[in-house]
Amino acid sequence: MPYKIRVVIADDHPAIVEGIKQSIAVSTIELMDTARNSTQIIALLDKGIADVLVTDYAMPGGEFGDGLPLFEFILRRYPDIKIVVMTMMDNPGVLRTLIALGVRCIISKSDDASHLIPAIHIASSGGQYFSPTVNAIVQTLDKPPGEDNKDVNLSKRESEVIRLYVSGMKINDIAAQLHRSKQTVSSQKNSAMKKIGVASDADLFKYALEVGLVPSSSPPQD
Known part of the structure; x- marks a missing residue:
């Protein structure tokens, strides 16, 4: 049987989830389940059913929060899980901090959904992938990713x-x-x-x- 990348999708908008499902409907990717908040994400990851988590950045309401604190928690608790973040965020400080945390595949929601498939494959292999909008911002960063991860640590x-x-x-x-x-x-x-x-x-x-x-x-x- 050919190897398949097991994927969990997380977004609090059902229409977005359906769009992602259609965008990643290829033979090398197996959709395992979907989540609408961090509580559901952690419940699914606890089952060990995913290789890659494709997730929105902002999903309020879950037990484990969202955004940077959630991703830091996931990467610490599930070191083998790879994350593809989808976001409308175009703030250089946030993107730099995401990369510093270990999130190396980031897709802008303003870019074409076709970027999801290569992002999932590259994330699965431990690589780095930025969609065009994100890549353009990353190229403007005045410091290498990971050099300073305190940009958005507000008091x-x-x-x-x-x-x-x-x-x-x-x-x-x-x-x-x-x-x-x-x-x-x-x-x-x-x-x-x-x-x-x-x-x-x-x-x-x-x-x-x-x-x-x-x-x-x-x-x-x-």
């Missing part, structure tokens, strides 16, 4: 400020609520943006949505 106070800011609060209101000076809050916001690698509020909102600092507007899936 507790910085995360608190960013979470409140993207929820719609103004700097003055945040300062009043947290009992800090306006200057301190502004400084913490600027420090966080520098760590994240964004220069505009629009990019900050995109980052916050992607990593779960602001709730997704998508309805929960039962």
Whole structure:
């Protein structure tokens, strides 16, 4: 019997899952199961049924979180699992940190789904694959991947400020609520943006949505 790569798909949007199923319907890939959040992902990986996990970056609501903390947990708990991350995130700091964690195959959702098949095969063999949009960003990184994995490690106070800011609060209101000076809050916001690698509020909102600092507007899936 020819070797098949066993794959688990994880995304909290059923339509995306169906699209991925169709995109990877080839003889060398065997779809084992699907998951909608991190709780289901871990339950499936515990069964040992997957060689490669194809997963969205942001999937709020699961017991094990999502984004960078989830991937770090998976790679530590299941060292043989390979991960292909799909994302709309185009932030260089986040991509650098993903690569530093050991996620070496990243697909932008803005690129054609045909990149999934080579990404799965290359991930299975321990290689590196970036879709064109991701590759273009990776090429602009000012440091080699893995050299600095602290770009997006915000302090507790910085995360608190960013979470409140993207929820719609103004700097003055945040300062009043947290009992800090306006200057301190502004400084913490600027420090966080520098760590994240964004220069505009629009990019900050995109980052916050992607990593779960602001709730997704998508309805929960039962």
